[in-house]
Amino acid sequence: MWRLAARGVDVVGIERQGIGHSFGSSHGTTRLFRVACMEHPGLTAIARKSLGLWTELGERTGETYVRQTGSLNVGTPDSRPVTGARKAAGAATTDLTHDELAERFPQYALAAEDVAVWDPDAGICYAEPTVRAHVAEAERLGATVYPHTMVTGIDVRPDGVTVRTPTTSITAEQVVICTGAWLSKLVPGVSLSPRRTPLFWFQPRDPASEAFRLRNFPAFIWEFADGRGLWGHGSDEDFLVKVGLDGAERERDVDPDELDRYIHPRKDIAELSAAIADQFPGLDPEPVKLMPCMVTDSLDGQFLAGRYGDRVVIAGGDSGHGFKHCAGIGELLAQETTKETPYTDVSFLDPHRF
Ligand SMILES: Cc1cc2nc3c(=O)[nH]c(=O)nc-3n(C[C@H](O)[C@H](O)[C@H](O)COP(=O)(O)OP(=O)(O)OC[C@H]3O[C@@H](n4cnc5c(N)ncnc54)[C@H](O)[C@@H]3O)c2cc1C
Structure with missing residues (x-):
């Protein structure tokens, strides 16, 4: 619009x-903003177009819609995040060896084979403010909204x-x-x-720790050898760390009008908490906040x-x-x-x- x-x-x-x-898919404060998109090399141009439009819009409104702090694609050398990010057309990525990754990001309990690709133009985007800004800008330019x-x-x-x-x-x-x-x-x-996919937020075990601030713990996608993976990012604002689990069993083919909006502690949290305890020992694996959401798979x-x-x-x-x-x-x-x-x-x- x-x-x-x-x-x-x-x-x-x-x-x-x-x-x-x-009630849809675009709530919660943030989303990962990646430029070297593992999902298809052609997505880099679309992410860059969003960045350009949001930068222009932000200059007009005085708001920030994207924070570019870089992002990590972590996994074995033949994992999808690592190979996919390298294939992204026109993204200025850098490879990190296992030792470089371990030294720069000690928050990760890495497997011996893990390496990373650094996507310097990536970061996070602010979902809800962006939705509101798109609509407000459309109205300012003459659109009618019902x-x-x-x-x-x-x-x-x-x-x-x-x-x-x-x-x-x-x-x-x-x-x-x-x-x-x-x-x-x-x-x-x-x-x-449509798939039921809750959003989760965590805190460091040590509340005074700086290790999980956004500047020290930028956006990441991490695939494990068993095909599952974690994604998320730190925060400088509310100091809550957003982490989600890919590959977990989730209800698929849900009717969005009948979405189960209750949180079920055993079913929704246990697998993610166990993965966090293993992979990020500095995080408290009990979430401090969560919210239902939906992904719609093609x-x-x-x-x-x-x-x-x-x-x-x-x-x-x-x-x-x-x-x-x-x-x-x-x-x-x-x-x-x-x-x-x-x-x-x-x-x-x-x-x-x-
Ligand atoms: C847990 C989670 C994590 C995610 N992480 C990321 C990430 O890190 N990075 C990223 O880029 N993306 C991420 N995504 C995906 C991203 O959030 C979605 O791609 C995006 O929000 C989808 O937007 P949409 O406009 O398609 O759907 P929605 O935002 O749901 O918009 C559809 C709209 O249509 C309206 N609507 C429906 N039916 C009607 C009707 N009959 N009449 C009028 N209006 C109607 C709905 O009310 C709704 O407002 C994540 C999603 C989830 C759930």
Whole structure:
């Protein structure tokens, strides 16, 4: 909506909840911001586009949406974080040997084979402030926003699109649908699997320790030999350390309207706490804060973004790594909608690829 409004397009945004709510996938203060993205070499250009747009927006609003403190991709030399980061097109990465990694980051209880790739332009991004800023900027540029309004149906005709809500309907030339875990509900035929994935925060065992401040404990992804992995980052602000576990058993194919929002101490916490006790001995493995959230997986772990029909553009299937790309994806959707040439090759995100 922001990127369309920036082009002078007459645009209306419809959101079922309030702006910056915690019922979807974009809540919690932060997300990892990586540039050397292991998920696909083509994502570097999209992360850099987000960074450019957020920097420009921040200069106008006086807010910070990204803090670039670098990030670590840790694992064995043939692990996905290490090989994937090295393949990222146009990212200025540096390899760290096991000994360099152990010396610079003593917080890690490394396996003998572990090495790392340092992604210097990476860091963290501030999720909720960014969502609010995108919407506020779109409104400032002339967009109309309807919060607390649920889209109940979309009728596509040869001469236009009608978006229905319980109170009104809006007719437009095109519709852009990016409803996260609810995308398949509005776009039948798109195969996505929403997954319950809580957010967790921890504290150092020694509250006076500086070891887990963001400047000393930057964003990381760490894959273990058994295929599981931890990701997270330290903090200079609330001094809470965010850590999550990849590869843990999670409920898949959940109905986002029926998401289990209770926290179950044994099921949700035990495996992550055990991994933290083993890998980061300086952290207290009992979380101090947690919150339910959702990831929406696509069949190949990559987003769906682009044209879906003559009058329909979609984006979704975040697969757990989408926030850092959201402004860059927004720019691509706006380019698709207004029939401009995309700023980068996005064929790997084609919604029809399955
Ligand atoms: C635990 C966790 C950790 C993550 N870590 C990272 C990370 O480190 N780095 C990273 O880049 N990404 C990360 N992600 C992924 C990132 O958070 C998601 O890619 C991103 O938030 C997805 O945004 P979205 O816009 O697709 O979905 P949402 O933010 O859920 O937006 C969809 C919106 O559509 C609205 N909606 C749905 N149906 C309707 C309807 N019928 N009518 C009107 N509105 C509707 C919803 O209310 C919602 O606001 C993580 C995700 C999780 C859960």
